[in-house]
Amino acid sequence: MKPAPFDYVRPDSVAHACELLAADEDARLIAGGQTLVPMLAMRLARPAVLIDIYRLPELSGIRLEGDALVIGATTRQMHAERSKQVADSLPLLARALPWVGHLPTRTRGTVGGSVANADPSAEIPLVAVTLGAQIDITNPDGASSMPADDFFIGPMLTSVMPGDCVTAVRFPIWQQAHVGTGFHEVSARKSDFAFVAAAAQVALDDDGRCIAAALGIGGVGDRAIRLDVDGLIGERADSAKLRDIVAAATTVLEPTSDLHATADYRMRVAVTLGTRALQDAMADARGDARPNSGHHA
Amino acid sequence: MKATLKVNGRTTTIDVEPRKTLLDALRDDLGLVGSHAGCEHGVCGACTVLLDGDPVRSCLIFAVQADGYEITTIEGLAPAPGELSVVQDAFCETHGLQCGYCTPGMILTGHALLQRNPDPSRDDIVDAISGNICRCTGYGQIVEAIEFAADRLRKANAPRDLTGSDANQPHVDPAAATDAPQQGVLEAAEADTPHGGRS
Numbered sequence A: 001m002k003p004a005p006f007d008y009v010r011p012d013s014v015a016h017a018c019e020l021l022a023a024d025e026d027a028r029l030i031a032g033g034q035t036l037v038p039m040l041a042m043r044l045a046r047p048a049v050l051i052d053i054y055r056l057p058e059l060s061g062i063r064l065e066g067d068a069l070v071i072g073a074t075t076r077q078m079h080a081e082r083s084k085q086v087a088d089s090l091p092l093l094a095r096a097l098p099w100v101g102h103l104p105t106r107t108r109g110t111v112g113g114s115v116a117n118a119d120p121s122a123e124i125p126l127v128a129v130t131l132g133a134q135i136d137i138t139n140p141d142g143a144s145s146m147p148a149d150d151f152f153i154g155p156m157l158t159s160v161m162p163g164d165c166v167t168a169v170r171f172p173i174w175q176q177a178h179v180g181t182g183f184h185e186v187s188a189r190k191s192d193f194a195f196v197a198a199a200a201q202v203a204l205d206d207d208g209r210c211i212a213a214a215l216g217i218g219g220v221g222d223r224a225i226r227l228d229v230d231g232l233i234g235e236r237a238d239s240a241k242l243r244d245i246v247a248a249a250t251t252v253l254e255p256t257s258d259l260h261a262t263a264d265y266r267m268r269v270a271v272t273l274g275t276r277a278l279q280d281a282m283a284d285a286r287g288d289a290r291p292n293s294g295h296h297a
Numbered sequence B: 001m002k003a004t005l006k007v008n009g010r011t012t013t014i015d016v017e018p019r020k021t022l023l024d025a026l027r028d029d030l031g032l033v034g035s036h037a038g039c040e041h042g043v044c045g046a047c048t049v050l051l052d053g054d055p056v057r058s059c060l061i062f063a064v065q066a067d068g069y070e071i072t073t074i075e076g077l078a079p080a081p082g083e084l085s086v087v088q089d090a091f092c093e094t095h096g097l098q099c100g101y102c103t104p105g106m107i108l109t110g111h112a113l114l115q116r117n118p119d120p121s122r123d124d125i126v127d128a129i130s131g132n133i134c135r136c137t138g139y140g141q142i143v144e145a146i147e148f149a150a151d152r153l154r155k156a157n158a159p160r161d162l163t164g165s166d167a168n169q170p171h172v173d174p175a176a177a178t179d180a181p182q183q184g185v186l187e188a189a190e191a192d193t194p195h196g197g198r199s
């Protein structure tokens, strides 16, 4: 057996889970386990207690609340990927989900788990930042919510405090008539960690002019970043300015070099993928044929 | 700690440490050694089993978490002792395996794909097995095996075209009714040719 020994408990409510978590600083939550179990197997993590929240009904499921689609933390990535609600109201998430891990990890991996894990190249945090999602958190003192941009603070680092449990992610739904999305990613192999990922969502008016635009870039810095592309407002899909707007926006990125890609390469790819994602989103919003978004380096 | 597992239709309760993965429990406690231990940290797919019909990595779930699911291992695929499932048989036919280490995971993944999508494109198949590593075959014959199995399964229960005008559809030669073989059973390939290959 590869992991170090631990105790296993399955609490019957979120409140109970938070109590157990707060009572023992060596306790950890487990849900889908697709990141935690490898860490246990390599003994990079050695919790004394695993608190299994995977089957708590209050944490799972997809529901509409006002202008937001609320996805419970332990909703499986596979279920979100197959959900008609997600396809209809969160097309950007629907487009990004097939890029998350592999099917056999999406079967058990959860939406909230990916958010709480905060990998800088992960797709779900990227969509959360791009759309300005809110992350719901419960701890023994009660429930609260914070914007994704404040939640993610660095690689595998979030603002959750000991004893906090992420309970749901609230993705805002754009209500405009013509909304389109684009998603591009470059990685070494299918579903491997992204060197660069770009997620874009735009809304056009009836004349095909942009009235809202969001672009997020993942994998480049220490967390996913939403860029300022408000320069696009009023522009059309064929705008010659598009690439310049993206290039100007990406100057805030702080790319790092590693074994896989240099900072310079990441920067260039970020501009290219960001531009393509926005172009696709514009075309999608106009109802043109669905663009395709696959790339492997 | 007790774990009650329903594997291939049979329910067994075992006593395991919480840190024992489902993979180790299947192999050590239930003797089902068809699920292979490769990396044991979620990157190779050799340990793939089905949980309620969907592929998962059995090295990334602890046995104590696996109660209440219908678990299917490679041992549960064959329709009867000594027989092979259509997907298993297709792997033999197309030489979809060499050392066989990745094979149970590949077959279960292919099986799960065909349950959801009876007519997968080559890309769908490549995508489905993208989480399974094979160090021998180069993948070509594995993709071919799943394509072949899909074709057989689609044709197995399809209404047949009696005219034979569509080469991609299974068809019966109308003469087959009167043309039963005199002795023995026709090879499958022979049976597909007009008059069972006899003029």
Ligand code: FES
Pocket: B036, B037, B038, B039, B040, B041, B042, B043, B044, B045, B046, B047, B048, B057, B058, B059, B060
């Ligand atoms: S042994 Fe489970 S994925 Fe490699």
Ligand code: FES
Pocket: B096, B097, B098, B099, B100, B101, B102, B103, B133, B134, B135, B136, B137
């Ligand atoms: S047949 Fe040897 S690893 Fe696939």
